[in-house]
Amino acid sequence: MRIAYLINHDISQNDGVTKKVISQVEEWKKLGVTVTVFCVTKNKGVSILEANQYSSKGFFYDRIFLNKKLISDLNLFKPNLVYFRYDTISATLKNIFKNYKTIAELNTNDLGEYLLLLKKEKSIKSLLRYLVYVLFRGMVFRNIKGIVGVTEEIKDLPSIKKYNLKSVCIPNSINLMTYNIVKVSKDSLKKRTSFFFIGTPNQPWHGVDIIKKLSIDLPEFDFHIVGIDGDSTTNLFYYGYLNKEQYSSILKNMNICIGSLALYRNKMSEACPLKVREYLAYGFPTIIGYKEASFPNTKEISWLLNIDSKNYNINKIKQFVLENKDYVVQRDQIECIDTKAVEIKRIEFFSSFV
Numbered sequence: 001m002r003i004a005y006l007i008n009h010d011i012s013q014n015d016g017v018t019k020k021v022i023s024q025v026e027e028w029k030k031l032g033v034t035v036t037v038f039c040v041t042k043n044k045g046v047s048i049l050e051a052n053q054y055s056s057k058g059f060f061y062d063r064i065f066l067n068k069k070l071i072s073d074l075n076l077f078k079p080n081l082v083y084f085r086y087d088t089i090s091a092t093l094k095n096i097f098k099n100y101k102t103i104a105e106l107n108t109n110d111l112g113e114y115l116l117l118l119k120k121e122k123s124i125k126s127l128l129r130y131l132v133y134v135l136f137r138g139m140v141f142r143n144i145k146g147i148v149g150v151t152e153e154i155k156d157l158p159s160i161k162k163y164n165l166k167s168v169c170i171p172n173s174i175n176l177m178t179y180n181i182v183k184v185s186k187d188s189l190k191k192r193t194s195f196f197f198i199g200t201p202n203q204p205w206h207g208v209d210i211i212k213k214l215s216i217d218l219p220e221f222d223f224h225i226v227g228i229d230g231d232s233t234t235n236l237f238y239y240g241y242l243n244k245e246q247y248s249s250i251l252k253n254m255n256i257c258i259g260s261l262a263l264y265r266n267k268m269s270e271a272c273p274l275k276v277r278e279y280l281a282y283g284f285p286t287i288i289g290y291k292e293a294s295f296p297n298t299k300e301i302s303w304l305l306n307i308d309s310k311n312y313n314i315n316k317i318k319q320f321v322l323e324n325k326d327y328v329v330q331r332d333q334i335e336c337i338d339t340k341a342v343e344i345k346r347i348e349f350f351s352s353f354v
Helices: 016-030 060-064 066-078 093-100 110-121 123-139 208-217 243-252 274-281 314-324 339-351
Strands: 002-008 036-042 052-055 082-085 102-104 148-151 165-169 194-198 222-226 237-242 254-256 286-288 304-306
Touching: 002 016, 002 066, 016 036, 016 274, 016 339, 036 066, 052 066, 060 093, 060 123, 066 093, 110 123, 148 339, 165 208, 194 243, 208 222, 208 237, 222 243, 254 314, 274 286, 304 314
Parallel strands: 002 036, 002 082, 036 052, 082 102, 102 148, 148 165, 194 222, 194 254, 222 237, 254 286, 286 304
Antiparallel strands: none
């Protein structure tokens, strides 16, 4: 089987999405699949992901004009199937739909996310982007053959379900072999329990404001936020953007990690963020504000706490910290998020189309 993996992403950042694609591709190759990645990016250059790169010339330009070089390379590769991270309709996608069987990977409630960004940015550009997206969204779903949703909730969204496409839920995964446990089980010199969060600016669903509120309600604990700028306090510390080497030196001194706390702002209640998988791979118990697609029964898991972000229970959080501040999550407890276990299901789904 020959699969073309199409993404529109800045892979020069070597971020979680880039690492995810690498893990997927490597596992597919082990399963006997021939794969080539075709990436449209605003910053062509060095990346840890081996891919054919094509320059993005802006949101509207990329939608209106055909990327002839990408199409030419794709035709030379002659894939049995094109797999792509869901994107807005474009001349290039229309050409691909016409000539190849195509499956889309859905990672979010797209309509909810676009609406949230519109409300936040409040600009003519964001309004035009939202209107174009809504008007032409159906052109994608009417032309693809199947859907891979990273959660059951996304897969079964009414705005997607109505197209009656063959679909499957396959949560995000990571290659556990590439991560070392860094959490220290017990540090006798540590005086204060510390929380760690890493995020990206201008993403309200991360819930950084909720972390700030937690720092006020829990003054006996320290909270460290990487990737976002802000005004630090006596127990809340902002670091802005740090590379992996820089934030690793902070992470190894932490006790508990924090995942996204405000997905409800995206009209979502279920997710499987890559950063949470990395927290667990590093050995850290984690607090989240949503149903975890890979661990739906969090009540039975002592090292993963799902809180009601809008009305959280302080005593419940304190109890979780007391039980887990020195606990290290073990590999056999998180095998279900390993790429090796997950990607077999994806290839089986692909095979049903080829």
